[in-house]
Amino acid sequence: MESKIEVISTLKIQLSPDLYKVVDVLNRTLKEKDLMFGLALDKEDQNKAVFSIYRT
Incomplete structure (x- = not known):
């Protein structure tokens, strides 16, 4: 069974601890x-x- 991961969105943001x-x-x-x-x-x-959102 294959797992497909789709990138929905990415965003560059200021790094925070x-x-x-x-x-x-x-x-x-x-x-x-x-x-x-x-x-x-x-x-x-x-x-x-780089913050990314994926659909699995």
């Missing part, structure tokens, strides 16, 4: 809705983060 907590609570709360959230450091600007 507690940003990972927001992503964590979104993942815990909305996993039953087949949504997944990700956070990565922007490769071009270390002061920015």
Whole structure:
């Protein structure tokens, strides 16, 4: 069985120390809705983060 992950949206935002907590609570709360959230450091600007929303 294949798992297909679709990127719904991405956004570059200012990096914040507690940003990972927001992503964590979104993942815990909305996993039953087949949504997944990700956070990565922007490769071009270390002061920015890339926030992504996926449909699983």
